[in-house]
């Protein structure tokens with residue numbers, strides 16, 4: 001893909017996608033009006049692949065196992081032409097039976113319980129889950145990602161926030177919303193105000209730089225201008 005010459009426009013219908021200015025009108029018919037991250041897998045579920053998926057099938061009752069919903073999973077990887085990994089297609093989703101416990105954390109505790117010969121029953125009981133986790137030495141194993149609400153290891157958190165599609169999109173879209181509230185707008189919205197609308201114009205007009213804020217989404221680069229008023 002070549003770099004787009006025209007600065008992109010923020011979808012005005014609520015999906016938080018940034019588009020080529022000419023694509024905004026045709027996009028209206030296709031826009032779902034909500035960010036794609038709204039249909040992401042809830043954090044109470046974790047998709048496992050390979051040996052982890054085999055372990056889950058062998059160790060856990062079927063009540064917590066869900067076959068992955070492929071069209072839903074595809075949404076997690078919105079890159080055009082992106083093929084789903086076979087390991088994900090053949091994987092399994094573990095759904096935490098406890099409301100406040102993420103799938104990742106629940107699965108970690110449940111697997112350890114079975115592996116160490118403890119009863120898995122406590123893992124299904126809100127009052128006993130924490131004690132089971134402690135007894136397995138897994139307390140404090142995870143930290144909460146403030147962006148997407150999933151649990152990660154402290155070591156894995158930064159890499160997760162840098163590379164996870166959902167997490168990246170949520171934080172970039174939140175940054176755009178905050179700037180928007182402060183009066184920043186995309187070049188498309190300000191096109192009648194004489195703002196640069198191509199990269200070439202922008203980079204050749206130095207005085208625009210201090211009115212410009214760039215948010216680097218994974219799939220596009222959003223340029224916002226502080227409004228003159």
Ligand SMILES: [Zn+2]
Nearest residue numbers: 011013015031
């Ligand atoms: Zn849209």
Ligand SMILES: [Zn+2]
Nearest residue numbers: 145147148167
């Ligand atoms: Zn996250």
